[in-house]
Amino acid sequence: TASISGAFVALVEAFWSMKQRGVIDRIPLSDTVAAVSVGIVDGTTVLDLCYVEDSNAEVDMNFVMTGKGLLIEVQGTAEKAPFSKELLDQMYQYAYKGIIDITEAQRQVLGPHLPL
Secondary structure, eight states: OHHHHHHHHHHHHHHHHHHHTTSOSSOOOSSOEEEEEEEEETTEEEESOOHHHHHHOSEEEEEEEETTOOEEEEEEEESSSOOOHHHHHHHHHHHHHHHHHHHHHHHHHHGGGOOO
């Protein structure tokens, strides 16, 4: 998931460079893109799973969203047993909050290069 969030930053920088050189007139983006993992580990919801947490998760999911919270991709697996819609909703809420935080970090890093 870090690769998606980081790749978006690299994409904006590439577009910025192209705009500065006159290759493009504007940066052709309408929103930010970020990704985060969420899982259930030992019965607890965990945001941004590390390798050990991911390996031991009862459920693990990846969410890719725009900065406005629109879903691009959702992928999830019940590793040990089926899980409820309520648990899915809870993981979505964690992911949404995480995406908002990642989007803010992207905006801080990119500054004026991000015209959104």
